[in-house]
Amino acid sequence: MIQMIGKMFSYPFIIHAFIVGILVSLCAALLGVSLVLKRFSMIGDGLSHVSFGALSVAVAFGWAPLPVSIPIVVLAAFFLLRITDNAKMKSDAAIAVLSSSSLAIGITVTALTTGMNTDVSSYMFGSILAMDTTDVIISVILSIIVLLLYFFCYNKIFAVTFDESFAQASGVSVNFYRMVIAVFTAVTIVLGMRMMGAMLISSLIIFPALTSMRMVKSFRGVVICSAVLSVLNFCIGLILSFLYATPTGASIVIINLIVFLIASVIQKIRGV
Amino acid sequence: MDVLTCDHISFGYENQIAVDQVSFSLKQGDFLCIVGKNGSGKSTLLKGILGFLKPIHGEMNFSEEAKEHGVGYLPQQTAVQKNFPATVMEVVLSGCLKERGHKPFYSKKEKQKAIYNLKRIGMASKRRMCYCDLSGGQQQRVLIARALCATKDILMLDEPTTGLDPKATMELYRILEYLNKEEHVTILMVSHDIQNLISYATHILHMNQKMKFFGTIEQYKKSEVGKEFIGGGQI
Numbered sequence: 001m002i003q004m005i006g007k008m009f010s011y012p013f014i015i016h017a018f019i020v021g022i023l024v025s026l027c028a029a030l031l032g033v034s035l036v037l038k039r040f041s042m043i044g045d046g047l048s049h050v051s052f053g054a055l056s057v058a059v060a061f062g063w064a065p066l067p068v069s070i071p072i073v074v075l076a077a078f079f080l081l082r083i084t085d086n087a088k089m090k091s092d093a094a095i096a097v098l099s100s101s102s103l104a105i106g107i108t109v110t111a112l113t114t115g116m117n118t119d120v121s122s123y124m125f126g127s128i129l130a131m132d133t134t135d136v137i138i139s140v141i142l143s144i145i146v147l148l149l150y151f152f153c154y155n156k157i158f159a160v161t162f163d164e165s166f167a168q169a170s171g172v173s174v175n176f177y178r179m180v181i182a183v184f185t186a187v188t189i190v191l192g193m194r195m196m197g198a199m200l201i202s203s204l205i206i207f208p209a210l211t212s213m214r215m216v217k218s219f220r221g222v223v224i225c226s227a228v229l230s231v232l233n234f235c236i237g238l239i240l241s242f243l244y245a246t247p248t249g250a251s252i253v254i255i256n257l258i259v260f261l262i263a264s265v266i267q268k269i270r271g272v
Numbered sequence: 273m274d275v276l277t278c279d280h281i282s283f284g285y286e287n288q289i290a291v292d293q294v295s296f297s298l299k300q301g302d303f304l305c306i307v308g309k310n311g312s313g314k315s316t317l318l319k320g321i322l323g324f325l326k327p328i329h330g331e332m333n334f335s336e337e338a339k340e341h342g343v344g345y346l347p348q349q350t351a352v353q354k355n356f357p358a359t360v361m362e363v364v365l366s367g368c369l370k371e372r373g374h375k376p377f378y379s380k381k382e383k384q385k386a387i388y389n390l391k392r393i394g395m396a397s398k399r400r401m402c403y404c405d406l407s408g409g410q411q412q413r414v415l416i417a418r419a420l421c422a423t424k425d426i427l428m429l430d431e432p433t434t435g436l437d438p439k440a441t442m443e444l445y446r447i448l449e450y451l452n453k454e455e456h457v458t459i460l461m462v463s464h465d466i467q468n469l470i471s472y473a474t475h476i477l478h479m480n481q482k483m484k485f486f487g488t489i490e491q492y493k494k495s496e497v498g499k500e501f502i503g504g505g506q507i
Contacts, residue, residue: 037352037356037357038352039352154376155365155376155378156369158358158366162352162353162356162363163347163350163353165324165345165347165348166345166347166366166367166418166419167369169322169323169324169343169345169347169422170366170367170369170422171369171370172369213357217357217359217402217404217405218357218358218359218362218402219356219357219358219359219362221357
């Protein structure tokens with residue numbers, strides 16, 4: 001087995017996948033704590049579908065995928081967060097409408113042009129082969145920004161997550177932090193989606209936060225715990241998927257699910 | 273000394289006026305209650321005072337001293353907060369946010385301030401507990417400690433007793449009374465619980481979009497509006 005793992009790291013694509021995966025899971029976990037606590041979990045899911053639509057359109061027209069999809073998903077994130085403020089259309093309905101429409105557009109455009117090829121199907125369910133040097137560079141930059149943001153604005157992020165009105169009264173620009181979180185979530189999703197798959201990426205945001213909330217009872221603890229768990233689960237999932245030739249994204253989600261279930265059972269036992 | 277004066281001030285949302293030409297003044301050491309029916313603009317007035325809304329009309333002035341001391345605000349509780357994974361200390365410390373720049377960690381002085389304010393409301397022993405494991409009344413007390421971290425002596429509360437049982441409500445009022453009488457904290461509170469507040473408040477502002485009454489509690493008890501709103505007990 002150790003030999004197998006050694007062999008695994010002799011492939012450059014695996015090393016790319018590891019670097020991008022670890023960084024993306026780290027960012028997803030940090031952002032996920034705020035999103036889950038603010039009841040925005042479904043935004044990740046909606047954005048991944050938008051990202052799928054944008055990527056398939058880009059592939060169909062032969063454009064570079066990342067420069068096209070990142071701005072579109074960022075726009076969608078702004079739009080979804082604005083909807084939450086505005087009560088005319090409820091946010092869950094807006095997310096459902098947006099995600100199914102962009103999925104539909106993506107599939108139709110693909111069918112009309114290139115047909116359902118491997119590229120598109122890898123966007124749907126993820127592919128370990130999808131990571132190139134551009135992805136590695138963008139994810140390194142993204143994760144450095146997210147980590148710095150968390151380090152320097154940790155207290156403000158806590159205040160905004162816990163109580164927006166009080167944060168606003170303390171002179172924190174609530175809208176600014178919302179927007180920052182939306183933009184980073186969008187970029188994280190676009191980057192992670194090609195490895196995890198559009199259908200599975202939102203689990204990277206939600207699971208670590210949910211699991212940690214069952215294990216720790218302080219905000220700082222939850223943030224640190226979900227970052228560690230997220231990276232750990234990703235590594236285990238990726239290695240197992242290599243060893244047993246299972247789909248990468250799905251394996252990572254299943255590991256996350258198992259850890260979540262274990263944490264829930266332990267919490268139940270401790271609670272009674 | 274006047275902490276805050278409002279002169280014919282109006283607030284509203286998108287062409288709809290919720291607070292119409294209200295004038296009052298808040299003095300150092302007052303316990304002012306803003307009362308009125310649901311939808312009478314009480315909370316909107318408080319949001320306006322805190323600067324979340326721009327006045328449509330009229331003027332509002334905080335004294336220089338009040339600006340320096342800051343205002344501690346206790347918003348209405350949201351559903352998100354009830355099960356929030358955070359320690360009591362983390363919540364109270366977030367009250368110190370106003371005075372700090374982008375320093376990543378809280379200083380020792382801020383931690384002492386948080387503990388001092390927890391002592392004032394009798395919750396210091398629970399500072400390592402999870403906020404989510406506290407009762408509704410204890411959660412409100414923690415939020416008062418947080419508000420106290422943001423101010424020297426002015427508290428503004430928005431319906432702090434919503435969802436509390438009668439015992440927790442009375443306990444909360446006793447804490448506010450202690451802060452007001454013993455520590456001379458100026459309190460402005462939005463509430464509809466007038467029956468209980470008669471014994472704690474010093475001034476009443478009765479709203480129904482327009483200002484129906486402003487004055488001391490004694491004057492209010494004698495006024496037409498007051499008699500009607502206090503109801504049964506006074507007749």
